[in-house]
Amino acid sequence: WSGKNCPAQLRAGYKGISWQDFLNKVEGVQEQENFGSGSTSTNTKPSTTSPKNTNSIVDYLNSKGVDSSYSNRAKLAKEYGIKDYKGTAPQNIKLLELIKKGKPTSTKAKKEYVTLPASAKTWRTYKLNVAPVTKNSDWSLTPAAFGGLTYEILDKPQANVVTIKTSRGKRNIYVGADTSAKIIMK
CATH class of the missing domain: 2.30.30 (SH3 type barrels.)
Known part of the structure; x- marks a missing residue:
C-alpha cells in the first residue's frame, strides 16, 4: 500500500511461489498440493484433500460443510479459547488443531x-x-x-x-x- 516492494521474494516468484499463488493461499482457495509447486494456477474449487490431511482451516471447514468465512472462524476461535482472533496463520493453525481434536470440554466460556x-x-x-x-x-x-x-x-x-x-x-x-x-x- 505504501509503494514499497516489501514482499520482494514473493513478487519475484522465490521458490516457485508466485504473488498470485500467495494471494490465493491467503484466501484459502488454492489446494495445498499446488502451493509452492511453481504452479501459477488460481484454482478456486474447494479442496479435495482429505479433511484429516489438510493444513488449511478454510479447506478443512469447507470439506466438513461448515461456513469458513472470517466471521465464523472468529466465532469458532472464541469457542475454542483463542483470544483476539485476527485470522493470522499461527491462529488458523492452532484453531485447526483444536477443531480436529474435537469440541472443547466446556462450550460456555467463563466471564x-x-x-x-x-x-x-x-x-x-x-x-x-x-x-x-x-x-x-x-x-x-x-x-x-x-x-x-x-x-x-x-x-x-x-x-x-x-x-x-x-x-x-x-x-x-x-x-x-x-x-x-x-x-x-x-
Whole structure:
C-alpha cells in the first residue's frame, strides 16, 4: 500500500511461489498440493484433500460443510479459547488443531466479574473517554447501600481499570490492588 516492494521474494516468484499463488493461499482457495509447486494456477474449487490431511482451516471447514468465512472462524476461535482472533496463520493453525481434536470440554466460556464490597460507601466512576482520575469522576456507585455490588467486566481499557455497565450506561472504574475490589471468574 505504501509503494514499497516489501514482499520482494514473493513478487519475484522465490521458490516457485508466485504473488498470485500467495494471494490465493491467503484466501484459502488454492489446494495445498499446488502451493509452492511453481504452479501459477488460481484454482478456486474447494479442496479435495482429505479433511484429516489438510493444513488449511478454510479447506478443512469447507470439506466438513461448515461456513469458513472470517466471521465464523472468529466465532469458532472464541469457542475454542483463542483470544483476539485476527485470522493470522499461527491462529488458523492452532484453531485447526483444536477443531480436529474435537469440541472443547466446556462450550460456555467463563466471564470475569468485579465485586465492590459492602464496606465501600462510594466508588467513583468515569466516562469512557476520560482518564480515570479523581477530577474526572462525575458519578459514584454506592456498594454499601446494596450490600456490595457485582458487575460483569466488559473491557479492560488499561491496567487496573475495567469497563462495566451501570444504570448510567458503560462506565470505567479503577480496581487496583490498593482498592478492595475483587475480580472473579464465573
